[in-house]
Amino acid sequence: MSATSKAAIAAVDWGTTRLRVWLLDASGSVVDERRSDEGLLIAQHKGFAVVLDRHLQEMGAPAALPAIVCGMAGARQGWIEAPYVDVPASLADILGAAVRVPSAGRDIRIVPGLAQRSARTPDVMRGEETQLAGVASLIGSGSHVVCMPGTHSKWVIAEGGAISGFGTWPTGEMFSVLSGHSILRHSIGEKPAAVAPDNQVFRDWCQEALFDGDIAARLFGIRAAGLLNGLGPDDAAAALSGLLIGAEIASATRRFGRRGAPVVLVVSGSLGALYAEAMALDGIAVKIADADQAVLAGLVAAARRNKMLTDGEAR
Amino acid sequence: MSATSKAAIAAVDWGTTRLRVWLLDASGSVVDERRSDEGLLIAQHKGFAVVLDRHLQEMGAPAALPAIVCGMAGARQGWIEAPYVDVPASLADILGAAVRVPSAGRDIRIVPGLAQRSARTPDVMRGEETQLAGVASLIGSGSHVVCMPGTHSKWVIAEGGAISGFGTWPTGEMFSVLSGHSILRHSIGEKPAAVAPDNQVFRDWCQEALFDGDIAARLFGIRAAGLLNGLGPDDAAAALSGLLIGAEIASATRRFGRRGAPVVLVVSGSLGALYAEAMALDGIAVKIADADQAVLAGLVAAARRNKMLTDGEAR
Numbered sequence: 060m061s062a063t064s065k066a067a068i069a070a071v072d073w074g075t076t077r078l079r080v081w082l083l084d085a086s087g088s089v090v091d092e093r094r095s096d097e098g099l100l101i102a103q104h105k106g107f108a109v110v111l112d113r114h115l116q117e118m119g120a121p122a123a124l125p126a127i128v129c130g131m132a133g134a135r136q137g138w139i140e141a142p143y144v145d146v147p148a149s150l151a152d153i154l155g156a157a158v159r160v161p162s163a164g165r166d167i168r169i170v171p172g173l174a175q176r177s178a179r180t181p182d183v184m185r186g187e188e189t190q191l192a193g194v195a196s197l198i199g200s201g202s203h204v205v206c207m208p209g210t211h212s213k214w215v216i217a218e219g220g221a222i223s224g225f226g227t228w229p230t231g232e233m234f235s236v237l238s239g240h241s242i243l244r245h246s247i248g249e250k251p252a253a254v255a256p257d258n259q260v261f262r263d264w265c266q267e268a269l270f271d272g273d274i275a276a277r278l279f280g281i282r283a284a285g286l287l288n289g290l291g292p293d294d295a296a297a298a299l300s301g302l303l304i305g306a307e308i309a310s311a312t313r314r315f316g317r318r319g320a321p322v323v324l325v326v327s328g329s330l331g332a333l334y335a336e337a338m339a340l341d342g343i344a345v346k347i348a349d350a351d352q353a354v355l356a357g358l359v360a361a362a363r364r365n366k367m368l369t370d371g372e373a374r
Numbered sequence: 375m376s377a378t379s380k381a382a383i384a385a386v387d388w389g390t391t392r393l394r395v396w397l398l399d400a401s402g403s404v405v406d407e408r409r410s411d412e413g414l415l416i417a418q419h420k421g422f423a424v425v426l427d428r429h430l431q432e433m434g435a436p437a438a439l440p441a442i443v444c445g446m447a448g449a450r451q452g453w454i455e456a457p458y459v460d461v462p463a464s465l466a467d468i469l470g471a472a473v474r475v476p477s478a479g480r481d482i483r484i485v486p487g488l489a490q491r492s493a494r495t496p497d498v499m500r501g502e503e504t505q506l507a508g509v510a511s512l513i514g515s516g517s518h519v520v521c522m523p524g525t526h527s528k529w530v531i532a533e534g535g536a537i538s539g540f541g542t543w544p545t546g547e548m549f550s551v552l553s554g555h556s557i558l559r560h561s562i563g564e565k566p567a568a569v570a571p572d573n574q575v576f577r578d579w580c581q582e583a584l585f586d587g588d589i590a591a592r593l594f595g596i597r598a599a600g601l602l603n604g605l606g607p608d609d610a611a612a613a614l615s616g617l618l619i620g621a622e623i624a625s626a627t628r629r630f631g632r633r634g635a636p637v638v639l640v641v642s643g644s645l646g647a648l649y650a651e652a653m654a655l656d657g658i659a660v661k662i663a664d665a666d667q668a669v670l671a672g673l674v675a676a677a678r679r680n681k682m683l684t685d686g687e688a689r
Contacts, residue, residue: 135601143602174602179582180591181598211557211594227594229556236555241547242526267494272588275618276495276625279526279542283496286450287458287489303590310591 063091063119068367070358071111073132074186075099075210079354080114082124087359087368091118099131107138108163125166127362129354130186133158133169143174143183149221150192154357154364170361175225180314182227186354187213190325193357194348195220198323204315205323207350208304208334210235214311217323226314228307237278238299246285251296253329256336260294261301268305269341272313277302304337312343321346325353378406378434383682385673386426388447389501390414390525394669395429397439402674402683406433414446422453423478440481442677444669445501448473448484458489458498464536465507469672469679485676490540495629497542501669502528505640508672509663510535513638519630520638522665523619523649525550529626532638541629543622552593553614561600566611568644571651575609576616583620584656587628592617619652627658636661640668 066082076098082091093114102110115124133141141158157168172185187207191198198205198217205215210231216223238247254261267277281298284290290298321344324334331347338345362368381397391413397406408429417425430439448456456473472483487500502522506513513520513532520530525546531538553562569576582592596613599605605613636659639649646662653660677683 175598176602181595181602183598183601226591227598228590229594230590232556233552233590233593236551237548240551240555241544271628272586272590273625273628274589275543275545275548275587275621276541276629278548279544280496283490283498283542286498287491287496306590310588313586313588314591 064121065090066120066124068362069111069115069120069124069126070355070362071126071128071132072186072189072354072358073099073102073107073128073130073137075131078102078110078114080111080118081355081358082118082120083359083362083368085368087362089355093118099134099137102132102138103136107132111167112164123165125367127157127168127170127358127365127367129170129189129358129361133171134185138169141169141171144171146173146175146225147221147223148173150188150195151220151364153188153222154192154361157361157365166367168361168365168367170358173222173225180226182225184213184225184227187215188222189357189361190350190353191215191217191222191357192360193353193355194323194325195360197346197348201320202318203320203323204318205325206311206334207325208330209326212307214315216315226311228311230303230307233274233303234299238296241278242282243278243295243299246282246290246292246295247299248292252293254297254300254333256332258294258297260290261297261333262336262340263301264298265301265305265337266340268302269309269337272306272309274302274306300333301337304333305340308337308341308343312341317343323348325350327351379436380405381435381439383677384426384430384435384439384441385670385677386441386443386447387501387504387669387673388414388417388422388443388445388452390446393417393425393429395426395433396670396673397433397435398674398677398683400683402677404670408433414449414452417447417453418451422447427479438480440682442472442483442485442673442680442682444485444504444673444676448486449500453484456484456486459486461488461490461540462536462538463488465503465510466535466679468503468537469507469676472676472680481682483676483680483682485673488537488540495541497540499528499540499542502530503537504672504676505665505668506530506532506537506672507675508668508670509638509640510675512661512663516635517633518635518638519633520640521626521649522640523645524641527622529630531630541626543626545618545622548589548618549614553611556593557597558593558610558614561597561605561607561610562614563607567608569612569615569648571647573609573612575605576612576648577651577655578616579613580616580620580652581655583617584624584652587621587624589617589621615648616652619648620655623652623656623658627656632658638663640665642666
């Protein structure tokens, strides 16, 4: 019997630019996985059902295998809209509000995103709520700040199994548009090297930004440091990265306060080291969780909450 | 005798994307003017001498007419490099450091830009120093804050005819790259209407940003306000404009302080009304000077300082 024939459910993280599919057995363990760049932007054109069916078929999954999905597939412009759940909301209620895709050849449910309907800080997320559910055991009880860095970094207040509020800092996107389309493209060049967390330029610019969170006052300084002080392209990229990450941390801790307990940092790859370094510079203790593992654990939790997997077998 | 045959000098403001040429008589009065999009980016390829000679010829200027130039023509990648003058520096010394273009068919001098060689706030300007010289009489003595809004807004501390320090806030550029290349392009659309200073959305977002200067915490809120509250494209543009201008003012007044005297706002067109409204929201009194007039007056002052025009005749 092949591994994939043991598959009991597919778990799908469908973002704007990325798609990840795992096949899980009845205990929630991974039997196969694959990644693709057929995120929302491509699936909108190819068709969500077509894309998912093809991946599952190529993975040798049974024809009627059910699937639990999170992320942008549930957006208005996605597969079907999974209406936002308003915060405050418990993680159990969020996962339980998964929406069934009608007339699909298999049982497909999409986890809803979250909306913060505030006049001063309106905000939305899709996908990170599932990551959060995946680190619920790490968070535990009490009031915790969770930081999920990325294109649109999310900071969340988690309190006793519920999400009470959150905010978005588009740090990754600002790095991309400013390094690619502003005057800083002359400073940074087309292919900056990856920024290392022990780069002193990263640290210096981060430290400055941690002080007051001010980005606009310092952006042009990267250009000027190139003209006046010979700051090279790789260090210019490090300066921009330090500036934006430091400002994000200053701004988010100003909004959410410092709560004594470590910040839970949910992140994958080299970005985690940059955020951990930046938080260390600010004297913030962190507990790191892998973002890829977190979303998978959250999808398993969502499958169980919706009776697509039985609770008992993995316990 | 035609008007242009009375020309005693050409005054040239040569920016990154724009070129303006005035013909002045011996008293410094304008006898003709024209505008072109042959800024640095185009003149680099066509040749600065070729571009200027053609405009002057088409304007009917005498063949050997001298020219006083400010702006990016003096950058390293410009016509010839007019090395930065370091601040603090007197306006008289800055104008007097104009550099002669060698082996041109006419007497051409380029006013240098300014450099602030600071480890924490390195900065440069080219062109605004000439605008400042043009509003010197408006500034008078004492210590004054001058705000020159634009693609790269400059804030300057002017003290008794000298520039003691300055900073750059790339507000116009951030509006352009964020509205055109970030997720906010979905909120704002391709052709947002011009923002009116009495737009309440502009005022609300400006007021919020004036409070703490925090841009990153609020950018994604424009997208969320579209998804949750139906904020339309024109209001989304107004929100981004208010957010960026408010944050600039909050940040610049944090760096330079509030000095009792009105802020001198050197600006042209509709942008002036937005900045004046934003400063009024912050309780800052302003004295407005037209930026086009200022640069022309500064070029006349530079021509006199370099004995290209005699002092007496305009007084």
